Amino acid sequence: MSVIKIITFTTMDYDQYKRASKLPDVKTTIFTTVGNLARKHAALDLSQGFPNFKTDEKLMSLVSDALINGHNQYAPMQGYFGLREIISEKIVSLHNRNYSPEKEITITVGATQAIFTAxxxxxxxxxxxxxxxPAYDCYEPAITLNGGVPIYLQLDAPNYKIDWTAFKNKITKKTKMVILNTPHNPTGTVLTKSDMEELERILKPTNIILLSDEVYEHIVxxxxxxxxxxxFTDLAKRSFICASFGKTFHVTGWKIGYCIAPAExxxxxxxxHQFAVFCVDHPVQRAMADYLKHPSHYLDLNNFYQEKRDFFLDGLKSSKFKFKPSLGTYFQLLDYTNISKEEDEVIVRRLxxxxGIASIPxxxxxxxxxxxxxxRFCFAxxxxxxxxxxxxxxxx
Known part of the structure; x- marks a missing residue:
């Protein structure tokens, strides 16, 4: 008769592993914490960034067709070529920049994987x-895991504008990368042409890589x-640009996005990428390729979400909250100083x-x-x- 030996960790063992942690300061994300609390108290949840309305039946039908037609095995590591091809056409149409579907576009498991991989x-x-x-919370752990050092530039409320002189002063001989996010989560700000030109001017004499998080590209x-x-020609030469079909087409649970960058x-x-995930859900890629053939599916999003933003803010005009209308994303910041001077995490919990309503501090x-x-409130x-x-x- 065999004996199963159960191994338990002593306090000393646990402490040793804790000291060896690559992310010793990382705790449960605020999204999980607030989401769990909202469910526990059956609160109206405007915290996490996902829609609560239905996905387009046409897109779901295209996925079903791809399943039925046998696209159920591995896709190419870089992604289904037909999808990469139509992404290239989209970028030419919108931004007048040509990216090779063969060498410069990769389909990813959402934008987060693209960011982590870059x-x-x-x-x-x-x-x-x-x-x-303020920055979305996936950037810093990825930097730390790879031995990098995050260098912070804190923006000031309520405008959250980048001081480009302060930005330039953060650059040292050790600066390898800059992470940019526009439209910006969580503030809802959008960088202007002059902002991007100033960034281009600052980075031009350097070899710094730009990681541009553009998951809300179609919500401005x-x-x-x-x-x-x-x-922007010089920025394009040094940039990874990460995007999300999940955000664009109300299917965040599908975890599909893409990354574009110069071939080298x-x-x-x-x-x-090939050893982290190798490839992405094949039938969904096939469906996306067909769905993108109709630009109205993404070009109409600006008006769709602006109507929701305006409806939300019109209703709040009689409230005690102060706000500047979001310029992009589907998030709206509300200043609560006329209601309370509590710490934001305290008031989020109390609300x-x-x-019975959930938001993000x-x-x-x-x-x-x-x-x-x-x-931060989500109006999707x-x-x-x-x-x-x-x-x-x-x-x-």
């Missing part, structure tokens, strides 16, 4: 990476263009438990959890959901 391919121990805060308001890094950068990216994205007295929701949210918020 960082892993190039960041070595001691390399500095400039991170503009008030008739403004999305100033992709691909529009993409070759290194693919070395990591969930006592008032901006301090979670700031350097040293600085409190800007701002809460059904009209009735936004009506309920407005009713709650106007009573505060």
């Amino acid at each position: 960082i892993t391919a190039f960041i070595r121990p001691g390399d500095e990476v400039i991170v503009i805060k 308001f008030d008739g403004k263009p999305h100033e992709s890094a691909s529009r 950068l993409m070759a290194e990216f693919r070395k990591v 969930i438990i006592e008032n 901006i301090s979670s994205f700031n350097v040293d959890n600085r409190n800007d007295y701002m809460l 929701k059904k009209k009735e959901t936004l009506e309920q949210a407005v009713e709650i918020l106007c009573k505060l």
Whole structure:
């Protein structure tokens, strides 16, 4: 009769492994924490960035067709060529920049994997990476895991504009990469042409890589263009540009995106990509290739989400919140200083438990959890959901 030996960790063993952790300071994300609390108290959830309305039936039908037609085995490592080809055509049409489907476009498991892969391919121990805060929370762990050093540029509320002189002063001989995000999560700001030209001017005499997070590329308001890094010749030469079909087409759970970069950068990216995930869901890629043949599927998004933003903000005009309308993304910041001077994490918890509505505290994205007295609300929701949210918020 065999005896199964159960191995347990002693306190000493656990402490040893904890000290060896590559991410000793990383805790459960604010999205998980708030989401769990919202579910526990059955709160209206405007915290995490995903829609609560249905996906286009045409897109779902295309996925079903791809399944039925036998596209159920591995896709090419770089991604289905037909999808890469139509992405190339889209970028030419929107930004007048040609990327080779063969050598310069890779399909990824969402934009987060693209971002992680680009960082892993190039960041070595001691390399500095400039991170503009507030920043989405996937950047810094990827930098740290690869031995890099995040260098922070903190933006100030309520405008969250980049001071390009301060940015330039962050650059040293150790700076290997800059991470940029426009349209910007969590603030809803959008970089202008003059911003991108100034960035281009600053980086031109350097060999710094630009990692441009453009997952909200098709959600920009008030008739403004999305100033992709691909529009600027010198920036395009040094940039990884990461995008998300999940965000664009209301299918965040499908985890599909893409990355574009010059061939010499993409070759290194693919070395990591092939061993991290190898390839992405094949039938979904086939469906996306067909769906993108109709540009209205993404060109109409600006108006679609602007209507939701305007409906949400019109309802809040009688509230005590202060706000500047979001210029892009499907997030809106609300300044709550007329209601409370509590720390934002405290008021977020109280609003969930006592008032039944969930949001995200901006301090979670700031350097040293600085409190800007701002809460982030997602307005990618059904009209009735936004009506309920407005009713709650106007009573505060």
